[in-house]
Amino acid sequence: MPNNNSPIxxxxxxxxxxxxxxxxxxxxxxESIVYFGDTGRVPYGSRSPExxxxxxxxDMDFLLSKNVKMVIAACGTVSSVxxxxxxxxxxxxxxxxxxxxKYAAEHTKNKKIGVIGTNATIRSGSYEKVIQxxxxxxxxxxxxxxxxxxxxxxxxxxxxxxxxLETAKHYLLPLAEEGIDSLILGCTHFPILKxxxxxxxxxxxxxxxxxxxxxxxxxxYLEENDMLSTQKxxxxxxxxxxxxxxxxxxxxxxxxRSIDGxxxxxxxx
Ligand code: DGL
Numbered sequence: 224m225p226n227n228n229s230p231i232x233x234x235x236x237x238x239x240x241x242x243x244x245x246x247x248x249x250x251x252x253x254e255s256i257v258y259f260g261d262t263g264r265v266p267y268g269s270r271s272p273e274x275x276x277x278x279x280x281x282d283m284d285f286l287l288s289k290n291v292k293m294v295i296a297a298c299g300t301v302s303s304v305x306x307x308x309x310x311x312x313x314x315x316x317x318x319x320x321x322x323x324x325k326y327a328a329e330h331t332k333n334k335k336i337g338v339i340g341t342n343a344t345i346r347s348g349s350y351e352k353v354i355q356x357x358x359x360x361x362x363x364x365x366x367x368x369x370x371x372x373x374x375x376x377x378x379x380x381x382x383x384x385x386x387x388l389e390t391a392k393h394y395l396l397p398l399a400e401e402g403i404d405s406l407i408l409g410c411t412h413f414p415i416l417k418x419x420x421x422x423x424x425x426x427x428x429x430x431x432x433x434x435x436x437x438x439x440x441x442x443x444y445l446e447e448n449d450m451l452s453t454q455k456x457x458x459x460x461x462x463x464x465x466x467x468x469x470x471x472x473x474x475x476x477x478x479x480r481s482i483d484g485x486x487x488x489x490x491x492x
Contacts, residue, residue, distance in 0.1 A: 225291060225314060229255070229292040230289065230460070231247070231291060231293050233297045236266055236278075237372075237470070239372075239413075240297030241411075242297070242412075243297035244459070251445070254452045256458075257291055257460045257462070259282055260463045261282055262464055262466075263463075265376060266369065267341070268341020275300055275301060279308055283308065285491060287314070292315075294312055294314060295316075295319075296319065297437065299341065300344050303340070303350075306318045324350045325357065328353070328354045330429065332404055333402065334358070334361045335364065335405075337405065337428075338365040338409050339406065344367075344410060364401045366395075368390075371391075374386060374416070376412075380477075382422050391420055391422075396423070404427070405429040408431060408432055414430075414434050460487070461474070461486040462489050
């Protein structure tokens with residue numbers, strides 16, 4: 224049975240969920256984390272809801288086998304089409320859509336919010352359902368940005384990378400023309416591209432980082448439910464379903480420390 228010092232289980236199709244890991248480690252450094260990146264099957268966002276749900280179930284089962292005290296779907300796509308599966312687990316389950324959507328609805332000034340995500344997320348309408356339940360007079364401008372996912376997985380993330388910049392202009396300039404004051408980075412891969420996105424949109428658009436909003440929601444949940452760790456320092460274990468090398472290079476850069484020796488390749492079969 225998990226207890227307060229058991230790890231938090233976090234999963235994504237690849238590197239994206241590290242945006243949640245990084246924000247959570249900053250906020251709650253004494254929590255242990257087991258991370259699973261399904262790098263053998265990334266991307267999820269171009270697949271059908273049935274396939275995404277099957278993958279999500281397997282990812283959650285893997286984390287449960289690690290005796291986690293909570294599961295976080297650090298994936299906008301899974302959160303959008305398979306959150307109901309998470310809600311049936313024996314441990315608490317958190318997803319990334321609701322915290323970001325609530326934050327956006329509460330902070331927009333001109334009531335024009337942009338939402339970007341994978342195609343599966345955008346098709347699901349998950350973010351606007353939450354936003355419009357809070358404030359029906361908000362207008363949402365949305366755009367699927369699937370190419371951002373391989374760009375991040377390939378590590379093409381610096382603010383002067385020409386491929387990342389041109390792709391961002393292609394996807395985002397039409398949203399800027401609508402006059403949005405906030406943009407939900409609705410896929411966990413996207414906050415890794417924040418420097419590029421902010422170069423294209425300028426500093427007037429509030430970029431809502433779902434890594435940060437999810438980490439804050441997690442801290443609140445653990446506190447309110449008396450589930451915070453009592454350890455001095457948390458440990459982190461990383462698992463992937465394909466070669467570890469590519470993941471390790473970009474992940475280490477993003478987390479600001481080498482995680483080479485901490486990654487293990489596993490098979491979900
Ligand atoms: N990082 C994921 C998300 O938040 C999935 C990206 C993908 O695999 O397509 O949607």
